[in-house]
């Protein structure tokens with residue numbers, strides 16, 4: 024027997040979730056959120072939560088990085104029904120791009136139309152400081168990889184998807200107005216797991232990047248191709264290498280994430296309320 028196709032895996036996971044939660048319940052989900060490093064505490068504010076560990080959903084990959092949770096939590100925020108992925112898997116752990124986007128593709132396949140992708144990132148733009156929130160206007164996919172490579176699967180979008188507006192303008196305007204002094208900018212997604220060298224950060228700045236991280240771009244590409252409305256938000260946990268005079272550490276990223284969680288929770292909570 025040949026191995027399952029990516030579409031079969033997504034359909035299998037979607038059917039399992041539909042059986043568990045019901046079509047009616049899922050039809051009421053207005054937004055799916057992917058919670059990045061140190062940001063998973065947002066899922067704790069959900070009312071009437073239904074938490075399903077990634078390990079329970081057939082064919083979903085299991086996150087391995089400390090600080091990244093591992094469940095999908097459905098529930099209410101200010102009256103809006105949302106689905107939160109309290110973690111993600113990364114290419115630097117050895118996952119393939121199609122595996123890294125399988126959870127979001129499943130949620131899109133279930134009919135969810137709007138997505139907010141969050142991440143921790145290093146600040147590059149002048150004037151950025153640790154603790155800032157940045158609404159993504161666009162991205163640079165610097166991974167050299169794509170979740171769309173392979174035999175064309177029409178259920179995942181066109182063969183040659185347009186990427187002129189990966190981050191929906193109405194959604195990002197709404198998101199940017201949900202807090203005070205939010206930054207906006209372009210996110211560069213790299214493979215990791217090492218942080219960048221100062222020379223790489225200088226290069227990224229020249230290319231137009233305002234922040235740098237190790238996630239998000241493939242999810243945004245896969246969801247855009249599937250016709251979803253996508254918004255993205257980075258928590259600037261540190262200044263990128265060379266801009267920061269100190270060596271970078273994952274612990275710093277997680278700590279800043281925890282401290283800034285309240286600000287992010289406020290902004291995202293307001294964003295959810297407005298989608299009700």
Ligand code: HPA
Pocket residue numbers: 143144145146218219235236237260261262263264271276
């Ligand atoms: N570089 C890449 N990824 C990151 C950083 C960084 O400086 N900070 C948090 N995630």
